Amino acid sequence: MSSPKIWRQRIERYRLLGQKCKDCGKVLFPKRLVCSECGGREFDKEPMPEVGKIITYTTVYFGPKFLEQDIPYILAIIELKNGVRITTQVVDTEPKEVKAGKEVKFVFRKLKDEGKTGVIIYGYKAQLC
Numbered sequence: 001m002s003s004p005k006i007w008r009q010r011i012e013r014y015r016l017l018g019q020k021c022k023d024c025g026k027v028l029f030p031k032r033l034v035c036s037e038c039g040g041r042e043f044d045k046e047p048m049p050e051v052g053k054i055i056t057y058t059t060v061y062f063g064p065k066f067l068e069q070d071i072p073y074i075l076a077i078i079e080l081k082n083g084v085r086i087t088t089q090v091v092d093t094e095p096k097e098v099k100a101g102k103e104v105k106f107v108f109r110k111l112k113d114e115g116k117t118g119v120i121i122y123g124y125k126a127q128l129c
């Protein structure tokens with residue numbers, strides 16, 4: 001991900017801020033230019049709930065280079081209380097502790113260190129409640 005894109009997405013990324021379509025009420029996260037439900041282009045800001053539950057997950061043994069130090073790690077699809085689904089890493093736990101249906105909360109963590117540019121990217125990950 002490029003540094004300008006990270007800068008543009010910083011508010012959503014750091015505050016779990018999504019949007020609600022003014023035409024049909026569909027809640028979207030991350031932000032989009034066009035509503036996936038009705039094609040509307042006008043939105044209100046909509047904060048995402050900070051808790052959700054694990055729908056499904058997998059244990060990753062071969063991941064991208066920047067996550068090498070986390071292997072093996074859990075990658076899960078989390079459904080928030082408003083129905084929005086987010087794919088993210090589940091941290092601070094052993095793979096055997098993770099089960100579908102378990103509650104998680106979002107925590108703010110380092111996602112990636114871009115090395116040469118010196119840019120360190122932060123964002124949300126999930127932690128068992």
Ligand SMILES: [Zn+2]
Nearest residue numbers: 021024035038
């Ligand atoms: Zn809509």
